[in-house]
Amino acid sequence: MDEAMVFALALEVGSAVLLTWLTWRAANGSLARNDLAGVRTRITMSSDAAWRIGHHAALRPTVISGTITVAWCMVSIGLAPLRHPISVLVAAGALVSGALLSIRVAHRAIRRASLED
Template sequence: MVFALTLEIVAAVLVTWITWRAATGSLARNTLAGVRTRITMSSDAAWRVGHRAALRPTMIAGTITVLWCSLSIVVGSLRTPISVLVATVVLVSGALLSIPVAHRAVRRAAPEEQP
């Protein structure tokens, strides 16, 4: 269980780091990492705006995941498959929530480009 919880921590840090890099412009549009939807991939500006907006829910989910996993590693009674599942749900939920947040931000930033 410690290994699985540690992997969750690594995943949370990686997802947050990738989102931060895209939000700051140090990760260009690509087909491998980031919020890769038709809207966020439509331009470099949309990519950055979307990721800036997605950074907050991603950081919240990532922080909760890291804290939960760390607590689960330290407290023996929490070292269960359920703890790993909880961490996964939190991290994936944050990632999924970041998509509509990113889309709203892109649409607000460029209303003249909307149909």
């Protein structure tokens, strides 16, 4: 069971790193609008400008939630009592919460930018 928990927590770390990296790439313009990766909502997909503005705004909450997820997972891997399914769920909850917050922040930034135009 211990090995399975370490594996699951390591997968969470990989997911957090991947999500943060993709958001960073979209925010700096090196990941164009696509149907596979990034914040893909009707609003963010409406234009290239909306894609970049949204991801630029989403980067901060994504980095924060990714950092929290990685830190929690590393502590959980290091401390045997925390190698438990609940630790995996906490990590997943942190990552999903950050993603949902990122979407909200992205939409708000895009709306604010469209009002300024």
